[in-house]
Amino acid sequence: MNDERSVAEDVAAEKGPHAHEGPPMTELERIRHSCAHVLATAILRLWPEAQFAAGPPVENGFYYDVELPHRISPEDFEKIEAEMKKETKANHVFERVELSRGDALEMAKRGELGALGARSSPSKFKLDIIQNIPEDETITLYRNGDFTDLCAGPHVMRTGNIGAFRLTNVASAYYKGDEKNPQLQRIYGTAFKNKTQLDEYFAMLEEAKKRDHRKLGKELELFTFDDDVGPGLPMWLPRGAAIIEELEKLAKETEFAAGYQRVRTPHIARENLYLTSGHLPYYADSMFPPMELKYDATEEHKAAELEGIISEKLKAVAAFEAIFSKLGMEEARRDHFEKFERLQQNKSELEILNKRREDLLSRSRYYLKAMNCPHHHKLFAAVPRSYRDLPLRLAEYGTNYRYEQSGELFGLMRVRSLQMNDAHIYCTEEQFEDEFNAVNQMYLKYFKIFGIEKYVMRFSTHDPAELGQKFVDNSELWLKTEEMVRGVLQRSGINYVEVPNEAAFYGPKIDVQVWSAIGREFTIATNQVDFAVPARFGLVYKTRANTEATPLCIHRAPLGTHERFIGFLIEHYAGNFPLWLAPEQVRILPIGDEAPLLEYARAIQNELRAHEVRAELDASSDHIKAKISSAEQMKVHTMLVLGNRDMEANAVSVREHGKGNLGARPRNEFIAGVLAAIKQRRG
RNA sequence: GCCGAAGUAGCUCAGCUGGUAGAGCAGCUGAUUCGUAAUCAGCAGGUCACGGGUUCGAGUCCCGUCUUCGGCUCCA
Numbered sequence: 001m002n003d004e005r006s007v008a009e010d011v012a013a014e015k016g017p018h019a020h021e022g023p024p025m026t027e028l029e030r031i032r033h034s035c036a037h038v039l040a041t042a043i044l045r046l047w048p049e050a051q052f053a054a055g056p057p058v059e060n061g062f063y064y065d066v067e068l069p070h071r072i073s074p075e076d077f078e079k080i081e082a083e084m085k086k087e088t089k090a091n092h093v094f095e096r097v098e099l100s101r102g103d104a105l106e107m108a109k110r111g112e113l114g115a116l117g118a119r120s121s122p123s124k125f126k127l128d129i130i131q132n133i134p135e136d137e138t139i140t141l142y143r144n145g146d147f148t149d150l151c152a153g154p155h156v157m158r159t160g161n162i163g164a165f166r167l168t169n170v171a172s173a174y175y176k177g178d179e180k181n182p183q184l185q186r187i188y189g190t191a192f193k194n195k196t197q198l199d200e201y202f203a204m205l206e207e208a209k210k211r212d213h214r215k216l217g218k219e220l221e222l223f224t225f226d227d228d229v230g231p232g233l234p235m236w237l238p239r240g241a242a243i244i245e246e247l248e249k250l251a252k253e254t255e256f257a258a259g260y261q262r263v264r265t266p267h268i269a270r271e272n273l274y275l276t277s278g279h280l281p282y283y284a285d286s287m288f289p290p291m292e293l294k295y296d297a298t299e300e301h302k303a304a305e306l307e308g309i310i311s312e313k314l315k316a317v318a319a320f321e322a323i324f325s326k327l328g329m330e331e332a333r334r335d336h337f338e339k340f341e342r343l344q345q346n347k348s349e350l351e352i353l354n355k356r357r358e359d360l361l362s363r364s365r366y367y368l369k370a371m372n373c374p375h376h377h378k379l380f381a382a383v384p385r386s387y388r389d390l391p392l393r394l395a396e397y398g399t400n401y402r403y404e405q406s407g408e409l410f411g412l413m414r415v416r417s418l419q420m421n422d423a424h425i426y427c428t429e430e431q432f433e434d435e436f437n438a439v440n441q442m443y444l445k446y447f448k449i450f451g452i453e454k455y456v457m458r459f460s461t462h463d464p465a466e467l468g469q470k471f472v473d474n475s476e477l478w479l480k481t482e483e484m485v486r487g488v489l490q491r492s493g494i495n496y497v498e499v500p501n502e503a504a505f506y507g508p509k510i511d512v513q514v515w516s517a518i519g520r521e522f523t524i525a526t527n528q529v530d531f532a533v534p535a536r537f538g539l540v541y542k543t544r545a546n547t548e549a550t551p552l553c554i555h556r557a558p559l560g561t562h563e564r565f566i567g568f569l570i571e572h573y574a575g576n577f578p579l580w581l582a583p584e585q586v587r588i589l590p591i592g593d594e595a596p597l598l599e600y601a602r603a604i605q606n607e608l609r610a611h612e613v614r615a616e617l618d619a620s621s622d623h624i625k626a627k628i629s630s631a632e633q634m635k636v637h638t639m640l641v642l643g644n645r646d647m648e649a650n651a652v653s654v655r656e657h658g659k660g661n662l663g664a665r666p667r668n669e670f671i672a673g674v675l676a677a678i679k680q681r682r683g
Numbered sequence: 684g685c686c687g688a689a690g691u692a693g694c695u696c697a698g699c700u701g702g703u704a705g706a707g708c709a710g711c712u713g714a715u716u717c718g719u720a721a722u723c724a725g726c727a728g729g730u731c732a733c734g735g736g737u738u739c740g741a742g743u744c745c746c747g748u749c750u751u752c753g754g755c756u757c758c759a
Contacts, residue, residue: 589719591716624716628720
């Protein structure tokens, strides 16, 4: 994890598994990619019939996809690694060979690619890959010892340059990620320059396991899932909810100071709303299916009435068409002009009626909201807006529901109900830069508070070739807003990287990646520029010149969702939350349970709670050591060990989780200190 | 959604090739009055994820469903 690459390189490198394009590989990637070849070599020694597909370096190592009747399991790793060791010991040169397309195809047909020599069956995946290499590109092979593979490289000089490696796991993957293609076994491994770095990496994984938010969430009683409630629907226990409260407090303070206004909107809306926004049918798969209201008699009656009229019209249209079809359209128009006109009229009326009927029915379908923007757009529209109202910043901790595919669910990181630190900023083009910059500054402020030292903003832009398909067809606005975003990012010294062709449908976006204290990456938040949907909603404001204009909209959620953000924080802090965030900030542990001492303890608890400090009292009959132990296990931030000595001196003996016994302090001094630390959001 | 693996008490886990369920912690009750990470004893706790099948007999074998995990795909 300690390689010298910049974050930008990291991010760029992860883009292209196929080395045909993109930037040259870093040294570590060359090592890993070379190791994939060594892995293939080893597998072939054990199972000569193996068919290899692709074996690129990836974020934390490499993999090679292989088709093989034998199902490789972790028990096989030892013998595969032993074969790999032989290959690295032999220190073969990675030899690069250029050859013609014809020669490459011949070799693949003889089964010599991704192989130790000619075989009875062709190297089918390699054959396919060659056929997909553009005509103007050079085809190259790489050889190490007996092993020959189709590969664009680059590699390290010799197999011995692969310092240290280990296989990690095996999973299945479809060839080219398409489920219509054959299913392959994907063998994962990792490699480093030396053994020390390899060991560090595995130590980090161990540490990540200890900090796993699912494990700590259970142990610390932060949240829970229940089968009867449903998959991907976390419920927050009081200790977890306490963290949520603090995050909301932080966001509300920050946003208030930045001129945001808080709003509240329902969790559901009629289908019409999502037809207007354009989410339906495009995004329908990611939404919970609609609730249908059956009991709206008026609307059902209206729909039925329309149904009657529509069927009449249909009959009329059919009758005319039957006549005309015999005559042919041109003749019909000439000779029966009047009837023809009536047909056209009936057709267009039918269209309107059908639309009205569909509209009526859609009014009885309600969807759980998957995002807050449509509701917020309606709030914008609820009041006549003038340029004087802009920028208008509407903020809400809205709860969204997204029907994530079952295989996507993962602890708190990928859920179906999520509370977003959401806001929509409506502004003019002139205001955009300042607004966007202010949002970025808010991110930096949060990074500081949470001790996030490494981050990158992935700035996703559009591909002009896909205008009108993947992206809203408005070239001018794309270029203009992208230029504005780029300008803000550059001028504010934000660490960012540009990712082409990954923008949202309606505008450029920024995904915010942060790294936890142990160096694992999380995408926690997103900022999106939207120059399309406000227009769909017909949002306008009066300009100074008394004309109407459509505002730009910035979607932003610096703290992302509670679910993912707290998941991140759990790992980041290893469950040892700073005082202001700690679910239980203070626990009072009286030595013994004699009445005067308990009374003293209770008085302190009450005083703390009067100042909104989450203070608890352990009045159990446990011995003091046991009380300390259980408080430590729950990672209570501060423990007050109270005995007669403390009571007599009006003092408290302070113990902090992770720091141990800090000795006695005057009661008032301690309380003032706690309040100040919480207010300043210090540790 | 697809492929693979797993699911035993609130938690962590044991239960061999089928013979009818067990520990530690947590909980409850009582004793213990202890100055910085676990005092002692007793009690209670399970439709072995759910549903079906094979068998004299299923936690154990087979099938289906659900959930979780590892991947793939997805994340406008």
